[in-house]
Amino acid sequence: ECRIAHPVVKCTYCRTEYQQESKTNTICKKCAQNVQLYGTPKPCQYCNIIAAFIGNKCQRCTNSEKKYGPPYSCEQCKQQCAFDRKDDRKKVDGKLLCWLCTLSYKRVLQKTKEQRKHLSSSSRAGHQEKEQYSRLSGGSHYNSFSPDLALDSPGTDHFVIIAQLKEEVATLKKMLHQKDQMILEKEKKITELKADFQYQESQMRAKMNQMEKTHKEVTEQLQAKNRELLKQAAALSKSKKSEKSGAITSP
Numbered sequence: 066e067c068r069i070a071h072p073v074v075k076c077t078y079c080r081t082e083y084q085q086e087s088k089t090n091t092i093c094k095k096c097a098q099n100v101q102l103y104g105t106p107k108p109c110q111y112c113n114i115i116a117a118f119i120g121n122k123c124q125r126c127t128n129s130e131k132k133y134g135p136p137y138s139c140e141q142c143k144q145q146c147a148f149d150r151k152d153d154r155k156k157v158d159g160k161l162l163c164w165l166c167t168l169s170y171k172r173v174l175q176k177t178k179e180q181r182k183h184l185s186s187s188s189r190a191g192h193q194e195k196e197q198y199s200r201l202s203g204g205s206h207y208n209s210f211s212p213d214l215a216l217d218s219p220g221t222d223h224f225v226i227i228a229q230l231k232e233e234v235a236t237l238k239k240m241l242h243q244k245d246q247m248i249l250e251k252e253k254k255i256t257e258l259k260a261d262f263q264y265q266e267s268q269m270r271a272k273m274n275q276m277e278k279t280h281k282e283v284t285e286q287l288q289a290k291n292r293e294l295l296k297q298a299a300a301l302s303k304s305k306k307s308e309k310s311g312a313i314t315s316p
Contacts, residue, residue, distance in 0.1 A: 075236060078106055079116040079123070080165060091243055111136050112146035112163060125164060141166035141226075166229070173228040 074085045076093040083093040092100070099106070099118040108115050109123035111130075116123035122130070129148040130136065139147040139162050146163040156162070157170045 074239065077240065078114070079125075080114055088243060088246060091240065109146075112144065112165065114165070136163075137161055139163040139166055141170065141229075169229045169232060176228075 071084050071086055073082050074091075075082055076096055077091045078096040079093065081093055081095075085091075096106070096116070103118040106115050106123075107117045107121065109117045109126055110121040111126040112123065114123055114125075116125070118124070120127075126136070126146065126148075133148040133150055136145050137147045137149055138145055140160045141162050142165070144163060147161045147166075148163075149161060150156075157167055157174075160170075162170060
């Protein structure tokens with residue numbers, strides 16, 4: 066359940082695998098700390114991985130350059146980001162590869178070995194395996210192609226490239242899905258805010274209408290009372306005048 070809830074994914078920046086704590090979390094803890102300290106990283110001038118927090122090089126290429134000297138062209142991706150360790154045992158099948166291509170190459174070789182082991186359980190599976198290796202090796206006839214030599218054949222390069230492309234497509238799809246989820250969450254929040262704003266606006270309008278109605282009623286009552294008082298004042302004035310006139314004529 067923990068593995069399902071927190072799958073192992075690749076960091077958007079440094080491409081290192083890490084255990085994802087939430088769906089919205091797309092970068093590892095180290096890159097998250099570096100973002101807080103140095104801001105958004107730039108692409109490395111060597112490997113083009115978006116992990117150059119300080120300067121124009123990522124930390125991995127900086128350390129490798131200090132230890133092994135300037136980079137060479139990777140035999141797989143052809144980028145100038147492969148560092149020669151001067152040790153053939155650390156090369157992958159004798160090839161000088163960069164860090165990303167080394168990981169992909171080893172992963173593909175491991176999957177190929179597992180597939181060979183699994184497919185060798187039956188003749189039918191072996192036949193399918195030969196056809197697969199035949200297609201990857203450039204269309205040569207599978208009868209003249211040995212699966213045991215598949216790892217050393219030119220078809221392996223194609224297989225690695227295909228696997229890398231599939232891996233990149235899967236990563237991009239995952240990132241796109243995460244972005245879609247973030248957009249949906251934001252749209253949901255915006256909808257909720259709009260609904261709340263409309264409710265508050267309607268409540269405010271109702272309150273203003275009620276206040277206006279109350280003010281109108283009070284004004285009408287005061288005007289009516291004022292008219293009544295004016296009538297009373299006029300009547301009193303008239304009665305006083307009549308009393309004065311009667312007092313004058315009485316002697």
